[in-house]
Amino acid sequence: MKCSLVLFDVNETLSDMGGMAQHFEEVGAPPGTAALWFASLLRDGFALTAAGVNPRFAELAGGSLRRVLAAEPLNRNLDDAVGQLLDAFQQLPVHSDVADGLAALARRGIRVAALTNGAAGTATSLLERAGLRGHFEEVLSVEDAPRWKPAASAYGYAAEACSTPLPDIALVAVHPWDIDGAARAGLRTVWLNRDGAAFPAYATAPDVTVRHCAEIAACLNP
Amino acid sequence: MKCSLVLFDVNETLSDMGGMAQHFEEVGAPPGTAALWFASLLRDGFALTAAGVNPRFAELAGGSLRRVLAAEPLNRNLDDAVGQLLDAFQQLPVHSDVADGLAALARRGIRVAALTNGAAGTATSLLERAGLRGHFEEVLSVEDAPRWKPAASAYGYAAEACSTPLPDIALVAVHPWDIDGAARAGLRTVWLNRDGAAFPAYATAPDVTVRHCAEIAACLNP
Numbered sequence: 001m002k003c004s005l006v007l008f009d010v011n012e013t014l015s016d017m018g019g020m021a022q023h024f025e026e027v028g029a030p031p032g033t034a035a036l037w038f039a040s041l042l043r044d045g046f047a048l049t050a051a052g053v054n055p056r057f058a059e060l061a062g063g064s065l066r067r068v069l070a071a072e073p074l075n076r077n078l079d080d081a082v083g084q085l086l087d088a089f090q091q092l093p094v095h096s097d098v099a100d101g102l103a104a105l106a107r108r109g110i111r112v113a114a115l116t117n118g119a120a121g122t123a124t125s126l127l128e129r130a131g132l133r134g135h136f137e138e139v140l141s142v143e144d145a146p147r148w149k150p151a152a153s154a155y156g157y158a159a160e161a162c163s164t165p166l167p168d169i170a171l172v173a174v175h176p177w178d179i180d181g182a183a184r185a186g187l188r189t190v191w192l193n194r195d196g197a198a199f200p201a202y203a204t205a206p207d208v209t210v211r212h213c214a215e216i217a218a219c220l221n222p
Numbered sequence: 223m224k225c226s227l228v229l230f231d232v233n234e235t236l237s238d239m240g241g242m243a244q245h246f247e248e249v250g251a252p253p254g255t256a257a258l259w260f261a262s263l264l265r266d267g268f269a270l271t272a273a274g275v276n277p278r279f280a281e282l283a284g285g286s287l288r289r290v291l292a293a294e295p296l297n298r299n300l301d302d303a304v305g306q307l308l309d310a311f312q313q314l315p316v317h318s319d320v321a322d323g324l325a326a327l328a329r330r331g332i333r334v335a336a337l338t339n340g341a342a343g344t345a346t347s348l349l350e351r352a353g354l355r356g357h358f359e360e361v362l363s364v365e366d367a368p369r370w371k372p373a374a375s376a377y378g379y380a381a382e383a384c385s386t387p388l389p390d391i392a393l394v395a396v397h398p399w400d401i402d403g404a405a406r407a408g409l410r411t412v413w414l415n416r417d418g419a420a421f422p423a424y425a426t427a428p429d430v431t432v433r434h435c436a437e438i439a440a441c442l443n444p
Contacts, residue, residue: 032254039261046268047399051372051406055424063422150273177269184273200285
């Protein structure tokens with residue numbers, strides 16, 4: 001597949017949120033609350049996007065965390081639990097396959113950038129902690145776009161910021177909603193399917209599916 | 223608050239999904255999977271809405287159920303579990319406070335309609351099983367609107383279908399995203415907060431908050 005720039009999603013695509021379930025258990029919430037929190041956060045962020053707003057990720061993250069935790073028997077007060085979990089979210093590691101994937105893209109001379117619905121600062125810190133920031137020519141946030149992904153204008157903003165036409169960009173993401181939105185906006189798409197799940201029929205299918213970041217480079221021609 | 227028509231949301235506002243947790247347990251999934259499923263369903267529906275699509279609720283319901291169940295150790299095959307849970311979703315009861323609320327609105331001569339992101343047929347069956355269909359002059363679905371709620375065009379469609387100006391309509395809903403979208407679209411809003419939760423700061427606050435459907439009528443002047 002022809003492509004001169006790989007645009008990585010950040011949350012769960014680069015960052016590894018697997019440890020969050022244990023952090024929820026530490027404050028007394030069932031481990032499944034981690035997945036409910038993140039689904040609720042995105043649900044409400046996308047709802048505001050559909051209503052024409054471009055909300056702040058941090059506000060949504062804190063507010064939806066407060067809502068899901070309020071229903072749970074915590075072992076500390078709500079403010080402390082929210083603070084502790086938001087701190088943990090700011091300290092996530094990257095997935096173990098990311099470094100190899102970036103090295104393979106570098107060897108093939110494929111440009112790399114990131115586009116997050118979160119804050120640019122959070123994404124930059126994530127990559128710096130992992131020693132991988134240097135691989136990315138841009139670390140972009142929808143904070144500077146008209147709307148969150150998967151609205152078309154978010155991908156359009158990234159294409160403009162990277163001075164690259166939409167069809168020359170391949171979005172890499174673990175979330176089907178991101179693959180769907182990018183495809184509708186005119187990008188190429190690579191679904192990073194680490195856990196071997198089925199792709200949902202209601203979303204636009206990816207151009208390419210890989211199980212591991214290191215497989216991405218071989219699928220692309222710069 | 224002046225209002226000639228009350229427009230009820232349907233899922234969780236009229237229908238009682240509390241029993242779904244037990245249905246999930248019956249197929250071997252943790253009871254918390256029910257909440258994760260419904261949050262994921264709305265997340266993906268709103269994502270498609272933000273990307274400019276008007277998806278079918280039933281397709282989203284089945285597809286996202288399949289995805290959340292695939293990660294769980296079920297006591298039967300995936301197809302059977304999905305089928306059983308979708309059947310249960312089609313047979314939900316209405317909340318115990320709904321009949322009183324509708325009777326109070328009727329006594330005050332306030333018109334009543336419903337607008338669902340689900341199928342009109344599912345909402346109609348729900349109300350018929352409860353013997354309450356007669357209270358509603360319209361049972362509307364976003365299937366016939368340009369987009370799902372909370373896109374402004376969904377509320378606009380309902381206003382047109384009911385031949386009532388937006389500011390004369392009060393949306394009643396349990397979900398803050400629906401209150402927010404309706405307020406942005408120009409409707410009045412009544413948050414039905416049955417469990418006494420806090421309203422999230424990132425959503426537009428409701429005009430009125432009630433704990434029980436029977437309190438709605440007293441807040442409105444036809």
